[in-house]
Amino acid sequence: MVNACPAADPVFRINQGGYAAGLPVHIAVLKKGPVSLLDTAGRLSGIFDAVPVPDEASGDSVALINLGTLPEGNWLLHSGQAERAFTVSPHPWQKTCGALVKGLYYQRCGCALLPEHAGLYTHAACHTAPAIDWEDRSVRRAVTGGWHDAGDYGKYTGPGAVTAAHLLYAWKLFPDGCPDKLDLPETGNGLPDILNEARYELDWLLKMQRDDGAFHHKLAKAAFAPFIMPEDDKGQEYLMPVSSCATGAACACLALASRVYRPFLPSFANRLLLAALRAWAWLAAHPDFLPFRNPEGVRTGQYSDRSDRDERFWAACELFASTNEDRFRQAAETLYMEGHDLTQFGWASVAGFGAICCLFDMKEKAGETLCSALKQDFLAQSGQALAAARRSGYGTALSPDRYIWGSILPIMSGAMAMILNALITGRQDMRDAALDQWHYALGMNALDTCFITGIGEKPILHPHHRPSGADGIDAPVPGLISGGPNKAFPYPATREMLGDAVPPAKYFRDETPSADTNEIAIYWNSPAVFVSAYFNTF
Numbered sequence: 117m118v119n120a121c122p123a124a125d126p127v128f129r130i131n132q133g134g135y136a137a138g139l140p141v142h143i144a145v146l147k148k149g150p151v152s153l154l155d156t157a158g159r160l161s162g163i164f165d166a167v168p169v170p171d172e173a174s175g176d177s178v179a180l181i182n183l184g185t186l187p188e189g190n191w192l193l194h195s196g197q198a199e200r201a202f203t204v205s206p207h208p209w210q211k212t213c214g215a216l217v218k219g220l221y222y223q224r225c226g227c228a229l230l231p232e233h234a235g236l237y238t239h240a241a242c243h244t245a246p247a248i249d250w251e252d253r254s255v256r257r258a259v260t261g262g263w264h265d266a267g268d269y270g271k272y273t274g275p276g277a278v279t280a281a282h283l284l285y286a287w288k289l290f291p292d293g294c295p296d297k298l299d300l301p302e303t304g305n306g307l308p309d310i311l312n313e314a315r316y317e318l319d320w321l322l323k324m325q326r327d328d329g330a331f332h333h334k335l336a337k338a339a340f341a342p343f344i345m346p347e348d349d350k351g352q353e354y355l356m357p358v359s360s361c362a363t364g365a366a367c368a369c370l371a372l373a374s375r376v377y378r379p380f381l382p383s384f385a386n387r388l389l390l391a392a393l394r395a396w397a398w399l400a401a402h403p404d405f406l407p408f409r410n411p412e413g414v415r416t417g418q419y420s421d422r423s424d425r426d427e428r429f430w431a432a433c434e435l436f437a438s439t440n441e442d443r444f445r446q447a448a449e450t451l452y453m454e455g456h457d458l459t460q461f462g463w464a465s466v467a468g469f470g471a472i473c474c475l476f477d478m479k480e481k482a483g484e485t486l487c488s489a490l491k492q493d494f495l496a497q498s499g500q501a502l503a504a505a506r507r508s509g510y511g512t513a514l515s516p517d518r519y520i521w522g523s524i525l526p527i528m529s530g531a532m533a534m535i536l537n538a539l540i541t542g543r544q545d546m547r548d549a550a551l552d553q554w555h556y557a558l559g560m561n562a563l564d565t566c567f568i569t570g571i572g573e574k575p576i577l578h579p580h581h582r583p584s585g586a587d588g589i590d591a592p593v594p595g596l597i598s599g600g601p602n603k604a605f606p607y608p609a610t611r612e613m614l615g616d617a618v619p620p621a622k623y624f625r626d627e628t629p630s631a632d633t634n635e636i637a638i639y640w641n642s643p644a645v646f647v648s649a650y651f652n653t654f
């Protein structure tokens with residue numbers, strides 16, 4: 117067994133992945149008084165006064181200190197007897213961003229992971245048997261491929277579409293910040309590796325479409341597998357019923373992908389766009405919300421949603437951007453006017469992707485409503501993320517009552533919203549507040565924990581992830597981000613262990629059984645790819 121994570125530092129919380137030479141260095145300090153900063157040669161470079169303030173989410177008293185931009189080198193912080201080292205270098209997070217994309221490679225289903233690409237973390241091809249249609253057991257189809265969704269081996273259309281969209285927009289907005297040469301099986305084929313990895317999911321998404329254009333909600337077994345390797349999970353997989361949310365998200369993602377891949381693979385781009393148009397035709401013919409509920413006897417992930425209006429809005433935006441057909445602009449405008457949270461980039465709430473499409477792809481072409489009005493709406497809503505960050509001692513853009521299952525998602529969504537705001541307005545305060553969310557993920561948090569496996573001095577060691585638990589290798593599969601603290605919906609075992617008094621930002625167990633606080637998921641990796649790709653451009 118891997119040893120438990122070292123105890124939290126009593127004074128300093130830092131980005132354990134280092135800091136960028138071109139960006140301000142923020143640290144969190146839990147002790148009142150002077151903090152000395154020493155350079156590589158041990159010379160005093162500055163003294164900063166830490167004045168901690170109460171942080172409601174963690175119960176800590178914490179001072180968030182801006183050390184300014186620092187030259188490349190090794191640095192040391194001192195406060196009384198406590199000290200902590202950190203490094204500053206150009207583009208320090210390229211490795212982490214690459215690890216997060218490679219983390220998705222390790223989630224690939226339907227193929228063997230070979231040592232030349234996967235290092236120690238190999239396995240034989242998994243889930244290669246034909247799937248059975250749950251509603252018509254006479255139908256058997258080969259639906260291999262895609263990424264295992266999370267700690268389990270299910271594959272879910274909406275979450276997969278959202279994950280690919282994070283990667284595709286990271287590439288569209290920050291091509292220079294995206295990682296490449298990741299030792300994928302496709303590396304060197306002329307496509308950037310971030311697009312190679314996204315394509316693995318897109319190929320699978322295309323297979324999830326039914327003949328009438330709708331998308332199956334998920335491909336999964338009736339029950340979760342035990343903690344075994346994927347190739348040992350031999351139970352029957354089913355194509356579960358279609359849903360309007362899955363169809364809307366897939367439609368949007370495939371339309372977006374058609375623009376991204378067109379310069380590289382025009383015939384693939386055409387396939388993607390045709391699939392998106394068929395999905396839209398189904399959505400238009402089925403205007404009512406068709407939710408998904410697990411059929412009786414099915415206990416795998418449900419990913420139920422309360423509305424499909426945001427998926428339809430996103431799909432209309434992407435189809436207009438891809439076709440220039442006014443019917444899609446009109447549909448997007450009508451759906452936008454219903455009101456959406458444009459700062460959400462998660463599997464349930466996807467209107468933020470529609471906003472990116474309008475603000476950065478269509479721009480003036482979108483017309484007054486989807487350009488100017490939407491922009492004002494977006495700027496106001498993203499301002500709320502900054503306000504939340506300002507209320508937090510650690511600068512974390514999450515109110516104490518929102519430490520939900522997968523709290524890393526709203527935190528990364530907040531970072532995305534503030535990054536987009538900074539791109540539109542040029543505001544450095546937005547950029548720097550977004551940066552604090554990245555610092556949170558890599559250790560500047562109440563737990564002194566890097567939430568990404570294999571990164572930093574104190575990364576999580578026991579994620580809820582079947583291959584990591586079953587492969588016999590001490591260290592977990594690298595490049596996977598944990599959902600993080602969750603006091604809103606903890607397991608009874610977590611509540612029993614932690615009690616009610618532990619504050620939300622510390623409601624976390626780095627233990628394999630704790631899916632409620634320490635599961636990994638593809639759609640938590642992917643917004644972190646977007647965020648780090650942006651900061652790699654500095």
Ligand SMILES: [Zn+2]
Pocket residue numbers: 224225226242243264269346
């Ligand atoms: Zn598999």
